[in-house]
Amino acid sequence: MNPSRTPRRVVLKNAFHATLATTILCRAGRAESFRQANDRPTIGAIGTGSRWCQKATGINGPWGSAPDVRKFGDYIAVCDADRSRTERAANLIKEWHGVSPSEHSDYRAILDNPKIDIVHISTPDHWHAKIAIEAMLAGKDVYCEKPMTLTIPEGRELCDVCKKTGRIVQVGTQQRSEKQFIQAIALLQNGRLGKVTKATCRIGGAPTSPEIPTAQPPKELDWNLWQGPVREAPFRYLAGDNGETKSWSRCHYEFRWWYEYSGGKLTDWGAHHVDIATWGLGLTATGPLEVIPELVKHPVEFKDGYPVDATRYNTATEFLIRAKFSQGIEIEIRHDGDNGILFEGTEGRLFVNRGRISGKPVEDLQANPLPATAMEAAYKNRPLVDHFRNFFESARDRVEPISDVHSHHRALSTCHLAGIAARLNRPITWDANSESIVGDEQAQRMLHREPRKGFETLRS
DSSP states (O other), X not given: OOGGGSOHHHHHHHHHHXXXXXXXXXXXXXXXXXXXXXXXXXXXXXXXXXXXXXGGGTOOOSOOSHHHHTTTSEEEEEEOSBHHHHHHHHHHHHHHHSSOOEEESSTHHHHTOTTOOEEEEOSOHXXXXXXXXXXXXXXXXXXXXXXXXXXXXXXXXXXXXHHHHOOOEEESOGGGGSHHHHHHHHHHHTTTTSSEEEEEEEOOOOOOOOOOOXXXXXXXXXXXXXXXXXXXXXXXXXXXXXXXXXXXXXXXTGGGGOTTXXXXXXXXXXXXHHHHHHHXXXXXXXXXXXXXXXXXXXXSOEETTXXXXXXXXXXXXXXXXXXXXXXXXXXXXXXXXXXXXXXEETTEEEXXXXXXXXXXXXXXXXXXXXXXXXXXXXXXXXXXXXXXXXXXHHHHHTOOOSSOHHHHHHHHHHHHHHHHHHHHTSOEEEETTTTEEESOHHHHHTTOOOOOTTOOOOOO
């Protein structure tokens, strides 16, 4: 049919029905996608501790991302430095999918498997960047639990490799997909707080430990492999009524409280709340000018930025750290108060956490609702879905997910800088363009960590 000879009303009618059909098909596609065997990507899990699934640690708890991830893809391989966790994870996967996955201690077996589409990284923090970079170079998409990196240079390299390879990488900062946080961002983006000049992130303090003696690693744990790219240290363990592992140690779960492997609460909860603050303040393409530690307490003595006691947890237990940006904008990171983020603007204040969103801008919504598409616009003009579906739909459609590596790198850089300032207990000046510390050679050296021999990141 020649369109030039078709009456205009018929063209409009056909266009309307075509649009309606497309909309219905798209909605049906989103609803039905990942249900058919041919539409389900295959996944390799690297790290199967409690963040992957508590049941893989021997705890009958509800936490972990794997039960949600499995809704959209099929695990066909698992890897962990702890053989007991690999075995439990394999048993869980057989329950879920009816087929046993392959089991590995060397993550490279997963990266080398051409049948695997997606790598799910749930290792301790010090392994994240190395595995994510190598996975992208191997042609895999990546879901990586937070925090994405142990250092700022790792983040820059990860961003560069992501851009070079075109792989889809979602960071596990799931607050970006929770309704109240998206609503907070939409309120900020629609000017409901006026000019916003400050965000206060209350993230809680790190725990302390008694003196932890050296011990023999459990026979099922490859301690050398668990340490991987960081400096080698003796295994330490003390049984007791502490946390999910019922112990104090340098290892499972408790690694968070050692600067050698993590950043304490600054990169634990900080990776969540500073991320939201950075997003809400429109700072995802830049960084602070100065980071000032006004209050810092560590559980052990520090010398030249490093702990002198290797027997106890060493990350900051109390802190008040200010990150100052251009145009008078500030992010305050502190251990005390109600966990969450408080935004302050010229026309009001807004508080948000995982349990609530409150403040005058929220109260005003009844009389002055947000535009109909405001939340979708905040969510990168994508359908509002849970964090895992966003990743799998982004991988399917080859678009940037809501928690992309580039914006997370900028937010997490503030957390890493706060950690360096806390360890040195002095302000540091930051050049966000060159991603370097200005006028402080000692602090600049702390940005990078030389990987242990044999665990360098493979770049080709």
